[in-house]
Amino acid sequence: MTKKKLTKKFKNRFIKKGFSLVEISIVLLIVGILISGITTYSRLVKQMKLSAVKHITAASPVPAIKGLALWLETTMDGSITGAVNPLSPDDNEKIVSWNDINPQSQSRIIVSQNTDSLRPIYTTLGTINDLPAVKFNGGQFLQSLKSTTGNVPLNQGDDSFTMIAVWQSNVNSSVNQAILDQNSTSTSQPAGNRAGMLLTIGGTYGFCGEAVDYLNCQQYQAKTPYISVITVANNGDVKIYTNSVTAQCSSSISSTALNISDQGFFVGVKGTNNATEFMNGLIQEAIIYDRVISDEEVRDIVRYLAKKFNIKII
Numbered sequence: 001m002t003k004k005k006l007t008k009k010f011k012n013r014f015i016k017k018g019f020s021l022v023e024i025s026i027v028l029l030i031v032g033i034l035i036s037g038i039t040t041y042s043r044l045v046k047q048m049k050l051s052a053v054k055h056i057t058a059a060s061p062v063p064a065i066k067g068l069a070l071w072l073e074t075t076m077d078g079s080i081t082g083a084v085n086p087l088s089p090d091d092n093e094k095i096v097s098w099n100d101i102n103p104q105s106q107s108r109i110i111v112s113q114n115t116d117s118l119r120p121i122y123t124t125l126g127t128i129n130d131l132p133a134v135k136f137n138g139g140q141f142l143q144s145l146k147s148t149t150g151n152v153p154l155n156q157g158d159d160s161f162t163m164i165a166v167w168q169s170n171v172n173s174s175v176n177q178a179i180l181d182q183n184s185t186s187t188s189q190p191a192g193n194r195a196g197m198l199l200t201i202g203g204t205y206g207f208c209g210e211a212v213d214y215l216n217c218q219q220y221q222a223k224t225p226y227i228s229v230i231t232v233a234n235n236g237d238v239k240i241y242t243n244s245v246t247a248q249c250s251s252s253i254s255s256t257a258l259n260i261s262d263q264g265f266f267v268g269v270k271g272t273n274n275a276t277e278f279m280n281g282l283i284q285e286a287i288i289y290d291r292v293i294s295d296e297e298v299r300d301i302v303r304y305l306a307k308k309f310n311i312k313i314i
Contacts (some may be wrong), residue, residue: 019213033099033149045129050075054185061300062287063103069161070109071102071152072267073201074110074132080088080122081112094119098134098142098267107153111142111267120268128168128225129286129310134267136282138175141269143183146262154182154195159255162289164227166305167283172203172222176270176277179228180286181208182270193261196270197230198277206230206249207238212257214238215248227305227313231292243306244314245299265286277286284309285297 053075056116062071068081074081081097082089089095095117097112120140121197127133144150154161165179180195183189199220206215207230218240220226229241236255239247263271267286271279285305293301306313 014175019059039279040254045178045194046124046178048129048241053308056304060304060308061297062304065289065293065297066300067289067291067293068102068104068287069290070100070265070286072098072100072111072286074122074134074284076099076101080132080134082122083116083119091104091125093122093123095142096132105150107196109144109265110235111144111265113140113142123282127282128166129308131268131309133284135282136279138270139279141275142267143264143269143271144266145264147185148265150264151180152262152265154260154262154290156260158195158260158290159232159258160289160291161195161232162287162293163195163196163230163232164285164287164301165283165303166225166281166285166309166311167281169199169220169222169279171280172220174201175280176201177229177279178208178266178268178270178277179279179280179283180288181266181269181271181277182260182262183210183264183266185264185271185273187273189272190259192257194271195232195258195260197228198270206240207253209253209258209260212253214249214251216241217251218242225309226312227302227309227311229298229302231298241298241302243311246314247300 053282079099083094083096088271093162097110099110100108118140121135123135124132167179179197182191184193189210196208198208199205200215204216205220227243231239238251240249241247269275
């Protein structure tokens with residue numbers, strides 16, 4: 001083979017190799033554009049969904065129902081204060097406070113946490129209907145203490161109220177978990193000083209009044225979203241609604257033994273000095289009324305929450 005032919009052969013190989021590199025570059029560019037486009041589209045869809053949910057929340061029946069004492073939710077602007085981005089927390093950012101949006105009150109309840117290691121997480125990953133959630137891993141909680149000028153939803157000795165929550169637990173055995181809890185904060189807790197929504201070690205949940213309880217009727221499963229409504233009447237009647245507009249469980253407790261303390265309100269923990277019964281899961285909305293709301297009002301709120309969180313109700 002002549003020198004001229006060899007040169008031409010290597011030149012052709014070089015040109016072919018050059019075109020191959022160009023083609024690879026073009027493919028990589030196209031892939032990058034597609035990924036960027038998909039990411040942008042996904043972000044846009046997420047923003048549109050959140051905007052629609054904000055409208056659902058703003059138009060909800062919650063603030064129109066008399067006796068609203070607390071309304072914590074995660075989608076409205078300013079509802080959650082992040083540790084790094086106070087006004088708009090990022091995914092997996094620690095939460096400084098969860099802020100009451102109750103329009104009926106001039107003394108709104110801010111449940112907060114000053115200790116960084118005890119702060120729950122803001123997340124939209126693996127949540128109910130992919131909406132923002134407050135995530136607890138069995139060691140964090142939020143609180144509002146009377147001793148530090150904090151407010152609580154229920155008055156001292158109140159014996160007629162409604163507690164509502166949207167939640168999902170990671171476990172349903174081996175540990176008690178407090179979702180919402182108004183308590184005395186004392187380590188040696190007097191019977192009847194508590195009003196809480198409690199998940200039990202046996203896989204049931206209900207009302208906990210510290211030895212004045214109704215906890216053994218309603219079962220729950222791990223990794224399952226729930227809308228829970230608990231009403232406690234001044235005659236001792238307790239009703240529990242679970243993903244339903246009708247009560248599946250009802251019983252009576254001793255109303256004379258129930259003497260709720262106003263020393264503190266807690267989310268994700270039992271409100272005593274030694275802090276037990278930590279939540280391990282998600283809480284996405286919490287509503288409390290200082291009276292027993294009517295059957296019609298229960299239906300309106302449950303349907304609003306079912307639509308917002310895409311939870312099937314019965």
